[in-house]
Amino acid sequence: MKVKTKSKKVNKAWLNDHVTDPYVRLAQKEGFRSRAAYKLKEIDETLQLIRPGQLVVDLGAAPGAWSQYVRRKFAPKEAGAGGAATGALNGTIIALDLLEFEPIEGVQFIQGDFREAEVLAQLEAAVGGRPVDVVISDMAPNLSGIASHDAARIADLVELAIDFSQQHLRKDGALVCKVFHGSGYSQLVELFRAHFRVSKAIKPKASRDRSSETFLVGIGLKTATAGTASG
Structure with a gap:
């Protein structure tokens, strides 16, 4: 009984934090599917990564807040219509996730495991x-609480995102990856430094203080095979 009571208290505390969270309220007001939109928004506003006309790949896309943010960035600015959640857009968004994804107008979605060759082939075909231009990855494994095990699973996803970026990013393109402070973090920072001319770690204000989540951003591949710099 004590365990259940404690669990109820924890759940109640989480629910209270969630409903009073200013980013949750803002997401509801502005029509984003989750508060995660504001993490990407701060990263983008800091580094100016996402612009109309680009091709953006969104890995770990569900429930879709990051794709929504990119879609609004791609909405034409003519006649004050910029930021529209529907209608015409100037750019291409390809989203991928294991989970189901409620359709977003103009976003091409692939459901599957990014680690599987068949799913990767579908993405490459798309x-x-x-x-x-930009790869954004909010992918994260289900954490077990065993530091070494979790670090290896996180590193695996980050390495796959870097491998995909090496094959498909423009020379001046960018990769945004979710990572976690703790075991293996410094090695991931070094991995970004090894592959990108510019690498930065950003913890957006929308990331909860108690969360070990942060984001690594790499800009400009040191070696590229996908194309030349965009004008």
């Missing part, structure tokens, strides 16, 4: 040989 890219169609075009150089990708």
